[in-house]
Amino acid sequence: MENILSQVGKKLRESDYKLTPQREEILRVLIENQDKHLSAEEILGLVKEKSPEIGLATVYRTLEILYSLGLVHCMDFGDGRKRYEFELLESKSHQHHHLICLNCGKIEEIEEDLLEELEREVYKNKGFVVTNHQLKIYGFCRNCAPKKEGEI
Structure with missing residues (x-):
């Protein structure tokens, strides 16, 4: 986990972003739930268990950044909610x-x-x-x- 966070932090810095504590918590939820397809609201619910001060806008902004850097996939399964999935850095296939x-x-x-x-x-x-x-x-x-x- 820490190795992945370190790699993501490096990729963020290369694109002039920081790995803030809020982004780290959101990343932890995505990494810990790689077998699920979480909506932003579901991610928020899991993040709030450890960091109740994080809001939905922070989750959305972080997901947009991670998506733009190719670190998360965004999928629409036709249920009106976008779902997000972390992309392991070494598995770009x-x-x-x-x-x-x-x-x-x-x-x-x-x-x-x-x-x-x-x-x-x-x-x-x-x-x-x-x-x-x-x-x-x-x-x-x-x-x-x-x-x-x-x-x-």
């Missing part, structure tokens, strides 16, 4: 993909990247170099999917 349940709202990550063949075809046929992509698949999770006849 394709983003993972997401399964989004239309009933309960659960978001599950898919690590497999099945679009590499499509990228090659796009380059071959269109001369377009894909640098990244994001795939969102909407449907029903295991708990919400309609049961087929004969299933328990």
Whole structure:
């Protein structure tokens, strides 16, 4: 954790920003919850547990800075709320993909990247170099999917 914070602090300083105590707390929440897709309001709720003086405007400003530096991804899953996810500095590769349940709202990550063949075809046929992509698949999770006849 401290190594990541040090690296982020360096990247912030290189862009004329400081790693303030408030930004550090927001970063800690993002790093500790890398397996979740948190909204700014959810981040604020977690930050306030340790630093009740931090407000929503500070969270939004920090997320904008981190996004502009490529340290967080911002995603919209169609529920009217932007979700944020910390990007590890050493893992600058394709983003993972997401399964989004239309009933309960659960978001599950898919690590497999099945679009590499499509990228090659796009380059071959269109001369377009894909640098990244994001795939969102909407449907029903295991708990919400309609049961087929004969299933328990």
